[in-house]
Amino acid sequence: MKRFTTGLIAVGMLVAGTVSANATTLKLAHAAPQGDLQQxxxxxxxxxxxTMSDGDITVQIFPQGQLGNDSQMIxxxxxxxxxxxxxxxxxFTGMMPELGGLMLPFMITDRDQAYEVYDGEIGQEASAKFENFGLKVLGYPENGFREITNNRGPIVEPKDLEGLRMRTNNSEALNEMFALLKANPQQIPVAELYTALETGVVDAQDHPITIVQSFKFYEVQKYLSLTNHSYAALVLAMNEKKFNSLSEDQQAIIMKAAKDAIDYERKLSKDGDAAMIADLESNGMIVNDDVDHAAFQKAVRPVWDTFTAKYGDELVNKVQAVTSK
Known part of the structure; x- marks a missing residue:
């Protein structure tokens, strides 16, 4: 009996060793809270x-900047x-500043345009640029249209931004936009933004609704204005060497799972806008959708001119060919 039991243990160890040798664990990191659509x-x-790999590939998720800020994770x-x-x-525009053309203010004005841009030829050409930096793009999830929150009042027309200490991200175009409209842009990492708003380091910020909700900016901001001034795409990117080390079947699984997850997340984002706005209102925010978009579009046009003078107009023209249909 002892010899039989020992044999079973040996077989079990052999099987476990075989499974372990074939199994792959992938670490996926992002900066958003667990309640966000990114999670x-x-x-x-x-x-x-x-499921598709029959358990051979496991993805371990590290949300809320557990593995560092955005720059460190990249x-x-x-x-x-x-x-x-x-x-x-x-x-990623520090490495590829020309891709900033995709985020020019009022360049993309609705979701259908955005999906055609990012899922089509323009997105494929952008993805190829990432490979120069050791990254394989799995797709472009949605963060949403950027909106403005602040504690002074509704943002209806460009002059309403004058004098606001405005937190910005590292987008060259958006920093120029807010400076042009006489706000005072300050770059602050998103992980530090809540505290910066709470302590008055900045008065205002711009993010898609889902981020306003998941980071609980409604606790430190009174007004949300639906300016829709820039479509914010996410990038789901994998270490290229790691991707290439997988079998062709495993690579296909990763790409299929990424597409399905992105489609799922985009639908949640689109379908959830009204509910998220209602939730923000229930938490005390005053939501303003009376925005003079035409006045903003006219006021920020010099930002386009500066960008194309510096990086050329090829990308801008390609995006406009999509958005003008």
Whole structure:
């Protein structure tokens, strides 16, 4: 009996060793809280990858900046310390500043335009640029249209921004936009933004509704104005060497799971806008949708001119060919 039991243990160890040798664990990191749509995307992606690979690939999720800020996560993914990261496209423009043309104010004005841009030829050409930096783009999830929150009052026309100490991200175009409209832009990492708003370091900020909600900015901001001034895409990117180390079947699983998760997240974003706005109102925010978009579009046009003078107009013309249909 003892010899039989010992044999079973040996077989079990051999099987376990075989499973372990074939199994792959991928670390996926992002900066958003667990209640954000980015986490829902990550969970859907992880579930589908595990199911489609029969458990051979497991995705371990690290939300809320557990593995560093956006810049650190991108660096970690390029080096292979992190396998997959999800971050705003603006956080990659330090390497590829020409991609900032995708975020010019009022360049993309509705979701259908955005999806055609990012899922089509323009997005494919952008993805190829990432490979120069050791990254494989799995797709472009949605962060949403950027809106403005502040504590002074509704933003109806460009002059309403004058004098506001405005937190901005590292988008060259958006920083120029707010400076042009006589706000005082200050770059602050999103992980530090709540405290900066709470302590009055800045008066205002711009983010999609989902971020306003998930980061609980409604606790430190009174007014939300639906300016829709820039479409914010995310990038789901994988270490290229890690991706290439997978079998063709595994690569196909990763790409299919990423597409399905992005489609799922985009639908949640689109369908959830009204509910998120209602939730923000129930938490005390005053929501303003009376925005003079035409006045803003006219006022920010010099930002386009500056960008094209510096980086050329090829990308801008390609996007306009889509948005003018």
């Amino acid at each position: 829902k995307l990550a969970e859907r992606f992880a579930e589908d990858v595990k 660096t970690g993914t390029r080096s292979g310390i992190i396998d997959i990261t999800m971050s705003g496209l603006n956080n």
